Amino acid sequence: MADRMHGRPAPATESEVRDWDDPDPSGNTYTKVAFIDLDLTEVANTGAVFEQCTFRGVRFNASTHTDSAFVNCTFIGSSFFDSTFTRCKVLGSRFDRCTFGLFKVAGGDWSFVGLAGADLRGSEFSNVRLREADLIRVRCEGATLRGVDLSGASLQGANFAKADLRGSDLSTVDPHTVELSGAIIDMTQAVVLATSLGLDVRPS
Structure with a gap:
């Protein structure tokens, strides 16, 4: 088991x-x-x-x-x-x-779920709670995660390359341990990620 x-x-x-x-x-x-x-x-x-x-x-x-x-x-x-x-x-x-594969989740509460190492490439998650979920080494290349609550989620080694992450909570994403190349994000998320990289973001 x-x-x-x-x-x-x-x-x-x-x-x-x-x-x-x-x-x-x-x-x-x-x-x-x-x-x-x-x-x-x-x-x-x-x-x-x-x-x-x-x-x-x-x-x-x-x-x-x-x-x-x-x-x-x-x-x-x-x-x-x-x-x-x-x-x-x-x-x-x-x-x-x-x-x-072609997996779709719309709304609902998936908090504390264990998806470590899952291959979710091309899947779609929208307006879903994934609070404190185990997403270590999850593969989400090209996936859509719009408006997803990822607060407190374990994301070490996760791959979000070319994923659409707009509107999702990225406050616990560590760009040093999560693959984000080519990911689509909004301006608010850009500030969050820049801050997590130690950058001092200020208005022009």
Whole structure:
């Protein structure tokens, strides 16, 4: 089982689902359930709540998740190609050896999430809370992160080359340890980054 951020173990599960015909979790609540090797491709989930669940080898490709919650969940070896999360709460969840691609997140709270080392190239995050998230060595080249709250996030070794970061909180970004070449930023962010480099920014 994957370790969680700060050394916390993943929650133990109490039941398993390995065969789910015509899955539709909308409106249901699942607690401490292990979902193993399921195909949730193109599932349209609205309002489901997953608490302390584990998803191992689950295919979320082209699925949509709206106003749903994945709280303190663990995703292991799962795929999220062309999946969309809208206004979802993914607090404290961890993604381990998962694959993405055309991944979209609009709104919602992803604080304390663990995405260390994830390949999020070309993904889109808009108006999302990623406070204190583990984004160490995350690959976001060419990604869009507009209006994202990255306050307190761990970003050492992250790659945001050619990413669109406009409107995002970059107060904890260290330009010495984060790749930012070609990234698109606004004037306010430019001042923040210049200050973090030790420059004395003054009006002309």
